[in-house]
Each structure stands twice: as C-alpha cells, then as structure tokens.
Amino acid sequence: MTLTTADKALVVSIFGKVSSHKEAYGAEALFRLFSSFGQSKTYFSHFDLSQGSADLKRHGAKVLGALGEAASHLDNLDQALSKLSDLHAYNLRVDPANFQLLSHSIQVTLAAHFPADFTPEAQSAWDKFISAVSGVLTSKYR
C-alpha cells in the first residue's frame, strides 16, 4: 500500500491534533473496540477494561504514541516499527483480524472528535495508514 503525498499530509495534520489527547482518545478507541468486539478482550485478561480505567488510558496512549511514531516515519515504516513488529510476531501474536477492528474503532473515535477534519479524504488516508502499520506489525508472523 502506498500513501500519496496528500495522504501523508492528512495523516500528519490530524495526528497533530490528536497528540495532546493520546490518553483520552486512545482509551476511547480501545473501549469502543472491546465494547463492539468482545473477542478482542482475550489479549487483556490482566487489564481493568472499564471505561476510563488507568489501564486503558496508559495502553491507549501507548498505541496512539506508536501511531505517532509511524506518522513521523511514513517513508520508512518497516524500520520505524521493526521492534514492535518483533513484539507482535514473537510475543503478543495478536490475530491479524483484530487490526481491522482496532482501525475501525480508531476511525470512529477520530470522527467523533474531529467532525470537520475527518473528511472522506482524511478517512481514506487514515484507513490506508493504519492498514500499512498493521501490515508491518503482522509481517513477521510467518
């Protein structure tokens, strides 16, 4: 998947607005994920998954932080996400199907908080971006 120059600009610009809300928005995206798709909770038996929990905020910030890192290295995602890719392949082994569910949940969260900015073009750019990130994170599974 190739992100066009326009896609990259949209990813970076929206992430700029997200970066000071990583905890809140990350927690919300995860809570929407766990609410809508109960099977995704299987990886978090050690977490308090209640809305607004400290675990959700901490982990949400981690996830959005990683997306932020990726957004600053759009021309070299393989290298930028290499350690996280190892982690997912050898340690976490999150089923690839879950990345699309999380992508959907992140997009709904962005839409709710940035109604004017999350245009159809921005949505498409983010969908491609998260797909590209997910591809790297699952690339070493086999």
Add this chain to the structure above:
Amino acid sequence: ISAKMVLSAVDTTHVHTVLDHVKGHEDTYGAEALNRTFTSHPQTKTYFHGKDLAENSAYLHSHGKKVMSALVNASAHCDNIYGALDKLSDMHAHELMVDPANFPILAHNILVTLAIHLPQVLTPACHVSLDKFLCEVGDALTHKYR
C-alpha cells in the same frame, strides 16, 4: 454461516435512540456514508456504473436517502429484521447481488458518518448496538444468495 443474531431490548433502545436523530437527515447522512465508502473503498463503485458519484451529487442524495430510510424502517422491527427486509432481500439476491463482503464496509462508513454528526449520541454502548443491528441487516439482505 453466522448464527442469527438477536438484538436485546437494550440494543433495540440504542438503535432507536440513534436512528431517531437520523430521521429528517436520511439524504445527507446517506449521501455522506456512500461518499465515504466510495472514497475509502473504490472497488465498491463497481455496482454504480454510469452514476454520478461526485460528493453531494443528486444521485448520492437520492440513493443515500433510500439506504438510510430502509434502515430507519427496519429499526421499527428489531425483533423481526428478516421479515421487515424480505422484499429487499429478494432484490439483493436476485437482482443486485452485491458481494456480501461489502456490507461490513458500508456499515463501517455509516458508523463513521454517525460519529461525525452525532458524537454525543454514538457512545460506545450505542456503537455496539448499531454495529449488531447493521450486521443483522447485512445478513438479512444476503441470506437468500444461496
């Protein structure tokens, strides 16, 4: 083959809460959901050859209104969605034959559109109920394919 999903009383309440806000805006929200679908997943345009799919086109508004109105109608029969969508189910099976893979794509774009316009209404709890409802609608429309 998925087991028939049943919407709980709480789900039904949530579906009504959200779709009550859609009433009166079926064409705008429908047009936007379709435009987002075509923008993010261009392969879905395959079913619309020759139609003007430009953002805010008359066609998008009229077709969007058709889609959203069907959802609003179905929501009045949450305990019998298959029955409520029987004629549309025939149409999809024998005429339209939209690949079943496309229904989750449209559902996603409808949910994004609702989040844009109704951020306070589409709470996580309402979100999951709407997702279940849209899944059941998709199943109802594709269950006669074979």
